[in-house]
Amino acid sequence: MLVALGFLMVGLFMYLILSKRATPVVGLILVPVAFGVAAGAGLGIGDMITDGIKSLAPTAALLFFAIIFFGIMIDVGLFDPLVSFILRLVRNDPARLVVGTAVLALVVSLDGDGSTTFIIVTSALLPLYLKLGVSPVVLTVVAGLANATMNILPWGGPTVRAATALGVSPSDVFVPMIPSLVAGLIIVLLFALHLGVMERRRIGALVFESERVLVGASSGGSGSGAASTGAGGGGADAGDDEVTGRFIDGLDPNRPTLRPKLLWFNAALTITLLTVLVIDILPIPVLFMIAASIALAVNFPQVKEQGEAIARHSSSIVSVVAMVFAAAVLTGVFQGTGMVESMASWLMGIIPPSLGPYLAVITGVLSIPFTFFMTNDAFYFGILPVLSETAATYGIEPVEMARASITGQAVHMQSPLVPAILLLVTLAGVGLADHHKKVLWRATVVSLTMLVVGVLLGQIPFG
Template sequence: MLVVLGFLMVATFMYLIMSKRATPVVGLILIPVAFGLIAGAGTDIGDMIVDGVESLAPTAALLFFAIIFFGIMIDVGLFDPLVRLILRLVRDDPARLVIGTAVLAMVVSLDGDGSTTFIITTSALLPLYLKLKVSPVVLTVVAGLANATMNIIPWGGPTVRAASALGLSPSDVFVPMIPSLVVGLVVVLGFAAHLGFVERRRLGKLTWKPDLMPLGAGPSGVGTTVGRGTDTTDGEVGRLAAGLDPDRPTLRPRLLPFNAILTVALLVVLGLDILPIPVLFMIAAGIALAVNFPRVVDQSAAIARHSSSIVSVVAMVFAAAVLTGVFQGTGMVESMALWLTGVVPDALGPFLAVITGLLSIPMTFFMTNDAFYFGVLPVLAETAAQYGIEPVEMARASITGQPVHMQSPLVPAILLLVTLAGVPLADHHRKVLWRAGVVSVVMLVVGVVLGQIPFG
């Protein structure tokens, strides 16, 4: 019964979200509560949800202070040189813009944090997408795919989880999968190029030259000529473009070296894993506020400027905690894992590594990485050992589903991305899920062809 309820809960949630009959926050709260009560949770559902909230509280804190920190860095102009370089390379070509989005997201994803990647990528490029009238959905799809594919780097999370669950070295899992990662990134660039060319054909060459006038200031200082000679004075475009206004009062050019050193130091310490990531962002945000905005009123204003993003994202994180809490507390996750491993016929035992790779695509979408790698993977690996398949081979196969996993509404970073870009989650899913599935399958196939993942 728990298996049926688990799948029904996921199907109901996805249907309501994809059909736009409920917002993610409403769906993440009400649907798990209803199915949890049907499963017999009773008054214990409160404890289950509290457990879920406690497990995701550090993530909420991370996003809260990461948005503040990188928002301040954007306000004070740290990323303006990078943005100017991108604008100079992109010029007036939508295809270059989309490909540049993929490259930027891949590079920034090296820090292993999806939230950071999406804050920087969206803040730098969304105003240009709106100016050139390129669909923001294209931005979320390309950035989401690039970051998701890079997510298998050891400090990104899933590789460490897979290695820890099976008692392996993360390097033994990751290094042989580098060819799969490279090919996956090439596929992402291919998707980006295709989407860019589609947008180029739809829009045609544009007349606005980003290297000749500042972003957000047209000839009249209000609008900018874009797309076949049309003029836009849209308030939302102006508001977003103002974030990169070269004359904005929040710029701190004299503090550019300090802010650059602070950001690099933060990323280095993140990689060293000295302190919990939420704590690091709390400290970094506090330092950034105190140094760049010494006056209390300016500090309050700096936080308020990013309050809408903070509220939206943190609300969805805590709403997702309801789903994870009910999933875990009712035993649905464990029951679904045992059922899936039980339905694999003995004849397919020698192919369990490939089967694990394929299962990781939907399963990591519907459950957290912790639930899959610490709950499902050990069961699959133990079964596979009977057929001579090594645990490290199972771990490699299990991380190939990450391009799809990162699009899940259970992943706070993807909720941040669609919120910052102003894109409905349903619209993002319609365009990204099948592409993410292709990237996952390609990475799995490359692993099989090169012998890193056994087949039979």
């Protein structure tokens, strides 16, 4: 019963989101509540949801104040020089911009925190996407893939969880998987290059068509070749302004929120924040709360200005925090009703003994959908130990099972249960369904590539 309800709940939720019949917030709340009641939770569903909210409250606080902090840094002009520098490097080439997005995301992801990566990448590069007319969905896909692939770093989370759950060393899990990580990163860069080339062709075709229409209209109106050229040139400039309007607004050199005299202070504050974040001496939500308060007080000393600064980013704050708390409903019901444990036990029961020697590879494959539909904690501490115990009867070591289990992270990080990806799509102004349609199959390719390389190099046993 619980198994069927669990799979039906997941299937209905994904259908509603991908078909755009419900927003993520509505789907994440109403679907789990309905299925939780059907599972016999009764009034206890309130405690389940409350437990889920408690577990995600620190994340909500982190995202709330992180959006405020980096929003202020954008307002005051901290990233303007960086954006201008990157613009000179990409030379108005969409392909270079998209590949540059992947490289920047890979580098920033070394800190192990997806939220920070997405805030920095989006803040620096989204204006360029808008200027060149490149789809922001491409940004979320490339940044999401790059960060997700790097998520198997020992300090990223899943590797430590897998090692802890099975009682093995994180280094024994991660180091042999470095070739798989490299292979995954190569696939990400190839996807970025392909998407960039496709955008270059699309934008080039649009510009050509626009100029052809404008020149044709001008020729018909003036009857003069010279006049036609002039009008056509003017029309093209107007079209460029329309495409780049949001970019010009975002980097307006005369916007009233600029604080050029505080550039070095804001840069030092940001660097200090990121340094302390990596050192991990204080909880990340606390760091962003303190940093956001300092940024507000120094850059906008007047109370009215501080209120306006927060209000400018209120839409992003409300959207992402609402989705975080909504995700807590799905997490709470999944775990509180026992659906996760039931689904794991059912899965183990349907695996025939003849497939026992292949349990490591099966675990790698299962990690793709399982970590998408549940938290890493639920998978690594609830399901992986059961799989590993069964695999041990076929001579498969726990460390080998741990390596296989982390290959699904490229897909996991695209899950609506991951707050960082909700932050990414919110900042980029992209619908979660639009992001999923382009990213999920690519993330699956990355995960399977990492699994196959691990098998070929003998780090993950096959048979």
